[in-house]
Amino acid sequence: MPRLSASDRCSVRFLLNGRSVAAEAEPRMLLTDFLRHSLGLTGTHVGCEHGVCGACTVQIDGKPARACLTLAVQVDGANVRTVEDLAPEPGRLSVLQEAFRRHHALQCGFCTAGILMSLDAYLKTNPEPSEPALREYLSGHLCRCTGYVPIIAAALDAAKRLREATAHA
């Protein structure tokens, strides 16, 4: 790993939601602040900055990761995906997002981006999840509004619809 000097600004080049990005960051800058305030993608939220609440979850090289525990300079060369990339086009929602809306799986919406990013990655490798498995998987996310019940229902519904779509394809 390269050694960085605290006083230097470092160049960070990476793939963000399918487009290449080049920007500068101080070595201590968190990926959350970098995404939100340097690059203007405010869909990724900051809930605790110590890795417990999961609101800041993004996908780094396809895997869910806490952006608040990641330094901006660490994603140099990586493929980063955020909630802004989930909808297929403006004005349309993904199957997962639609399921969340249908089941009232969000209220204030602050934790939602992180949960969507985790579920999006999970359902790709686990197309037929059980409820207990989903509950365990989502235990890395805190939601204070919904009591989780509608989130689990939305995830199960989305998984079913995604399977049906795959079967028909």
Added chain:
Amino acid sequence: MSVQAQAWTGRSIERVEDAALLTGRGRYIDDLGVATGTLHAAILRSPHAHAKIKAVRTEAAAALPGVTAVITGADVVGLTTSLPVGVRAPIKCWPIAVDSARYVGEPVAVVVARDRYRAEDALDLIEVDYQLLPAVVDPHDALDAGAQRLYESLSSNVASDRRFRYGDPQAAFAEAAHRIGIDVHYPRNSCTPLETYGIIASYDPGEDAYDILSGFQGPFSIHSVIARALKVPGNRLRLRTPPDSGGSFGIKQGVFPYLVLMGVAARVAGRPVKWIEDRLEHLTGSVSATNRVTRLEAAVDRDGRVRALAWDQIEDVGAHIRAPEPATLYRMHGNLTGAYDIRHMSVRNRVVVTNKTPTGLNRGFGGPQVYYALERLMQRIALELKLDPIDVIRRNLVPANAFPYRTASGALLDSGNYQQALEAALRDGDLAGLQARRDAARREGRLYGIGFAAVVEPSVSNMGYITTALTPEERAKAGPKNGAQATATISLDPLGTVSAHIASVPQGQGHRTVLAQVIADELGLKPSDIVVVAEMDTARDGWSIASGNYSSRFAAAVCGAAQLAAARLKSKLARIAAAQLNVGAEEIEFADGKVRARRNPDNAAPFGRLAATSHWAPATQPSDVDQAIRETAFWTPPELTAPTEADEINSSLCHGFIFDMCGLEIDRVTGAVRIDKYVTMHDCGRVLHPGMVAGQITGGFAHALGAALYEEYAYAPDGSFLAGTFADYLVPTSMEVPAPLILHIETPSPFTPLGAKGVGEGNCMSTPVCLANAVADALGIADIGLPLTPAKLAAATQNAEPPPPARTAAAMPAGKRRALHGAGEARVAAPPKAVWNALLDTRILASIIPGCHDVEQVSATHFRADVTLGVGPVKGRYRAEVKLEDLVSPRSATLIGSAVGALGSAVGKGSVRLAGDAAGTTIISYDYDAEIGGKAAAVGGRLLDGAARIVIRQFFEALARRVAGISKPAWRLWLERLLAQLGRRP
């Protein structure tokens, strides 16, 4: 109401809010653009629970490049006045520590800099001299006449002491067959919204006016509090809210002292200032529900009928009495008899100040504390009289034919049928099945219990209830306060489309969707035709002191106001349509986007065309219509009157009913609670949106489950805060929250326009005590306190744990604070004498102590060091003093040290022993014992222990490198490390 008016309200339509929130296009406060030149604030907070502030030295911080201003208590005193206090007590309440710090986390200084990183750098450079004072933590201790006083101007720590009498409680107690009592210590907790506080403040010196954007949720009675504190007239304080909020649950009422603080910061800095609270600040220093000590006694007949209650409540509001406290205590004042018909009652309410974070609104607001005592007592009554707990509840419920029912202390219960709700819950929730499961479990030796709770959920607060804390004489002097003004504005634009504006400040509850349903029904439109604007601006919008998002007032009050505004507009439009369609106004109906003659639907005009008339052709309007462009309705219920001479108070307008029952099992080995089944029956009047009502119930249930089983804002006896991260303050996850079975009956409120009542807070009142009753039933014990953690329950099911193994090192004096101890060994490839010399060399020490900025040698055996250390998420700068004793060169030494920093303090003792071997290697063995206080203590033992081990390991590794390399060139060291990694020695 026409047939069409039923079309949308009552349906679970999809929320208009969701598309933006699901795609990352929400507009929360930290997402909004700010004015060019906006600066960023960070706050230095007290690491001590109680201390005099002797000096705050800010020069070094102010001199850091990028820093514009450093604000201290003196600046705030110079530019503001004290926040008003809700009781008659000669104390001041500032938004920052002035002369004294009274809780861990209290602001001491604010740095304003070009970005947040720079501002936090500067916090490290501020030096504060504290003189520690004894901390008062327990509310009982606070009553003690000899206790340390928090305020010199107050003769004790009791800020208010009131006694009330309703009916003839003395006679009822004298006559009753039984006197049954219970003692409760209700703990502190908070609903911790996922989004923290945020503020963007600016000040215009030309107009002497403040403009402050924040997630403040109301009540806007606090606008007056802030304006007064900032010393400006009301019209020079513009409060605004962002379009979206990341949740509140009452908590964002508590941001208001920071509005004053950031207003001052913007004024001093001469630029707009933005502050986003971080999570550690939020947990430690934002706001909390009150903890309360209660003694409740009941006068009971042989059959379990309760004749009288005697309440003695000691409310702990923390270090300040912040507005609207002591409202937590008085919000329930009319409802102290719960769902029961009890005519005699005495009440003693004391409010104490302690060295803890000040309290404020939190979902349930006073309800959890009251119902925990009342419903635990109902179970105790059943047990002591050997009656079925359900029978005791049945015997005491307010009769179904008694509504509206005036309680002993003055609440007017609007509607209900508690018996019907109870019996439906027992039937549809299958109590018989639950009892069979309990019996089966018990036959197998498992610990299974069933609990019940019956509660009345008040909503739509009377703005006057808080004055019950004053005596009738004091109230007479201040003038009457009452009511609950709600408001909504509906506008028609020149294309004839409908917009609505409300002052309800939603925090995620979907207000925009429900209002669109209500207005669409009134005007014969679809919800998607209506745009509702929910962000608030006190300079432009209709509002009053009751505006805001609290006391579950949206469905009952705000929707009603919106319907009134829509109805007024509709009535005008009907008169315009009557003229255009040549029929009588009473013949006009609004349906399917048209305005038409009821008996000849073909005689119609599109709604949009008619609705544009007042803009384009006002001369065609009938003369009795002034304009049909904009209607603002205000609505306040006449039932909400001021407290009477006899202290009777109708503290809320609406009263829902909840009956909960649950079955749970306690693991005999771990003490963990597993909820087998939870049933919650609600009567919240008319349901406007079933999906959102279910969301409120399930969400409130999850909050209550956390409060019952896991969460506590715990304090050490020295006032250190022990729940400072989400790894220590345990919020329930998807693994812990089961799906409750939700049941409903509907008895519409006769007092609200739509018949709706509040529903958002009830489970926070009913669920903690329902779970506790089930745990008490499972364990067969009388006294249980929240949270019902596995450790607590295991202690009740098992023998006492064996004492921990004795430690080798000398223990510190009995630990009042977070203790830290450890021992280890390190090897250094140099003889003991070289290691010894290095350990006494300030230059070497400075280069090997992790995070060290400087080491100063005060004497041969006394060192002073300046270090930055991080423990988990808590990183800060400390000044450390180390003294060496018992020096036996080059064999052993004792180190006695202390460290003080913004994040806390530590005192400790350690010993180091050096032993050489034949190969010229030194084996260093060490052990240490320390006590940690302040914010660092809040991160919890696991993180602290781990951090200490890492820091010590880094120290010895650096020592080993340094001592071994003193006479060797760098390339040789590099080669040695490489070879060592390859498993060879040079």
